[in-house]
Amino acid sequence: MPETVRRTLATVDEHLPEAMRAVEHELTALLRRGRAVSSELAREVHPGLEPDAYGLLLWLRRCGSVRLTDLAARLGVGKGTLSRQIHGLEGLGLVRRDPDPADRRAARLSLTEEGQRRFDAAQGGRLERFRQTLGTWSAADVGDFARLLRRFNEEYF
Structure with missing residues (x-):
C-alpha cells in the first residue's frame, strides 16, 4: 500500500468516532452471520439453491410479479447476472x-x-428465530430497529 494511502487511512482512523467503529464491527458480524444463515435457508428452500438466491426469492415473494430490469435496478445488480x-x-x-x-x-x-x-x-422458520431473539424487546424497540435498518439500507445501498 502506498505511503500516502497508509497515512490517509491512519488519519481517518484516528478521527473516527468510537460509535462508528462499533457500527462497523457489529455490521460486519451481522453480515458474516447473515451469509451463514442464508446458506441454511437456501438449503431449506431447495438443496440445489445458491445462498444468494434466497434474497431473490424474498424480493419476488414481496413483489409478486416484476420485470427483470426493475428487479435488477432494485437490487443494484446487472441484468446479465440477474438473468443467470x-x-x-x-x-x-x-x-x-x-x-x-x-x-x-x-x-x-x-x-x-x-x-x-x-x-x-x-x-x-426464520421469522420464528427472530421472534425468539427479539421476544424480550419491547414493540417500540423492534419497530425502531426495523425503521433504522430500513433507513440505513436506503441511504447506504
Missing part, C-alpha cells in the same frame, strides 16, 4: 417467466406455487 440467477431458479422450478401484458417483448418474473410454498416454509 433467475435461469437457475427456473431450472429448480421455483420461478417462472410470464409475458408482460404491457409489453409482449418483456417478461414478468414470479414465484411458482412450489417456489412460494418452499419459500414460505423456510421464511416461517
Whole structure:
C-alpha cells in the first residue's frame, strides 16, 4: 500500500468516532452471520439453491410479479447476472417467466406455487428465530430497529 494511502487511512482512523467503529464491527458480524444463515435457508428452500438466491426469492415473494430490469435496478445488480440467477431458479422450478401484458417483448418474473410454498416454509422458520431473539424487546424497540435498518439500507445501498 502506498505511503500516502497508509497515512490517509491512519488519519481517518484516528478521527473516527468510537460509535462508528462499533457500527462497523457489529455490521460486519451481522453480515458474516447473515451469509451463514442464508446458506441454511437456501438449503431449506431447495438443496440445489445458491445462498444468494434466497434474497431473490424474498424480493419476488414481496413483489409478486416484476420485470427483470426493475428487479435488477432494485437490487443494484446487472441484468446479465440477474438473468443467470433467475435461469437457475427456473431450472429448480421455483420461478417462472410470464409475458408482460404491457409489453409482449418483456417478461414478468414470479414465484411458482412450489417456489412460494418452499419459500414460505423456510421464511416461517426464520421469522420464528427472530421472534425468539427479539421476544424480550419491547414493540417500540423492534419497530425502531426495523425503521433504522430500513433507513440505513436506503441511504447506504
